[in-house]
Amino acid sequence: MERYIGLMSGTSLDGVDGVLVEFAGNRCMVQCHQSVPFQPTLRAELLALNSSGPDELHRAALAANALARTYAQVVRALLADSDLPAYAIAAVGAHGQTVRHRPGLYDGTGYTLQLNSPALLAELTGITVVADLRSRDVAAGGQGAPLVPAFHQQVFGRPGQDTLVLNIGGISNLSVLAADGRVLGFDCGPGNALMDAWCQRHTGQPFDAAGAWAASGQVVAALLQRLQAEPFLHQPPPKSTGRDLFNADWLAAQLEGGSHWAPQDVQATLTEFTALVCADCVQSHGPHSDVLIVCGGGAFNQHLMARLQALLPHLKVQPSDCHGLPAQQVEAAAFAWLARQALLGAPGNLPSVTGARGARVLGAIYPA
Template identity: 70%
Template sequence: MNTAGQDELHRAALAANALALCYAEVVHELLARAGLQAGDIRAIGAHGQTVRHQPGTHDGIGYTLQLNQPALLAERTGIAVVADFRSRDVAAGGQGAPLVPAFHQQVFSQPGRDVAVLNLGGIANLSLLPADGAVRGFDCGPANVLLDLWCQQHLGQPYDTDGAWARGGQALPALLRCMLAEPFLALPPPKSTGRDLFHAAWLARCLQAASAADASAQDVQATLAEFTAQACARHLQRHAPQCELLIVCGGGALNGHLMARLQALLPRVSVQPSDRHGLPALQVEAAAFAWLAHQCLAGLPGNLPAVTGARGPRILGAIYPA
């Protein structure tokens, strides 16, 4: 869905319905496990799945699109749903992303200490939480999107468990140089990216440019892991050289090889999973959007203009009553 396709509006609508039904099943299961009723829950924060993210482009405003059907989710769960978090920030001239730094500040900041939070989802994004409280944040490149893609294509597996496949390969210097030459990496914040840029065709171009089209698939995986680690490390060193602690969340925090490479590239920084700071790595993003839903219901801003580039604080999200 990040590239044009036949009858894509119809397929996107049906995919959104299917996604909302999956969400509803999960909600019902969680309620049953917790011994709660729908009426015990104030709201669901449902971000959906981003399929196009092009802020500031085309007409000077741009857009961001998430597959979601919050009305159907509210209907099937009997719980109010807060959704569409990014579009108001984009309308105010912002990137619409990342939106998690404000939440990271609430949960992970430490008085008198420079801390950074690295979310390794499909895309990698950094939240900089300096001791002076001047929070910043931005996307810094791909995290799992290309690693998972390559693993699916060559191993038939959804992801490289613990980075074991990449760990057994050798990074290819010419291919790594080509990847690190991506212009997005040199852009100053505010900036955000997604699968609109980092996709199969981007990887194919790098392989061709580096004469690596016939390289070992395992070595390409090792290079992709090194690319992710170096892109993240370079952004941290450039924008927060005094940082003492890097808290890592998202699926990439479970990739032992990637975590080891980050620590090796950042010898003066303590690289730790968010589990050691009170919130499991796979729950941080979900908790962030629950917090954003709370902000919306309370009539409070959810964005940080210094992060997204918006013209000012904005209440984010649209409410679909139960």
């Protein structure tokens, strides 16, 4: 039995999810889960660092230290919850916080940048840390994202049957697990990021609980048409995206001239936009499955889930809880799996997903 901890802080910037996972062969069993929200000042700084600004290097270094301390807080909570000592954990998979994602651009290689201080995390926890999980794939010509489809194949794949896994975090991504073992995966487009930003701006709440505010509004057809014209949505995979594209400035440009639109109608339209983006990807790349497994924060948005089901009537749209792994735990568990792959010297990427030149061992290891 091998024990790993996986940590996830994603595009939604709501905080850190952590899981303690036991692996036995290919079986993955989550033993406990902890979440710690970001302090408002850290969240604001991480969001600000997604855009160019003064003294970025200094600010990014300090934000990375603060992030590592938040990670360590989650690790300590997991150890206390499981009543295990640090030495019982083989490694922590700590993805970091993406603040720039530009694979393939500028010089033909581009880059992806995740804020993190894995050396500090190793010092604070006394556990080996595996970090920097995307850059090797980018160096090999890949997108560096999404990385979760390989894990989805391990835990949700059904031999002889096509299966679809949709992760709706700040950005949405789809894994197509084919009956013959092939895997396709890519970023669909926005997930919760735009909905959360609009909700925070107009209600003061960090997200639209259960999608109730969106459900109270009406979809604005003209706005929806603008949103759907975004070129990224029409690119073929492999592809990945983030706040570099789908951010407040992008949304403001789409809303230009729409000051007469009611805020709840804009929220309804943003929710419908996310649902349509995801449904279009499912219909284009995974038409033969009978189930769509949904994980990430979007699985808790009842209005969004209802819209997905309405748009995809031939599928059972179900949260991953119905398939053995709670929706909020899937991505953190994936980074525990990726840490294990690194320590085993086994590949963590899928070239069919990222477009890399081949399979690669991902991550940098910071020994305890």
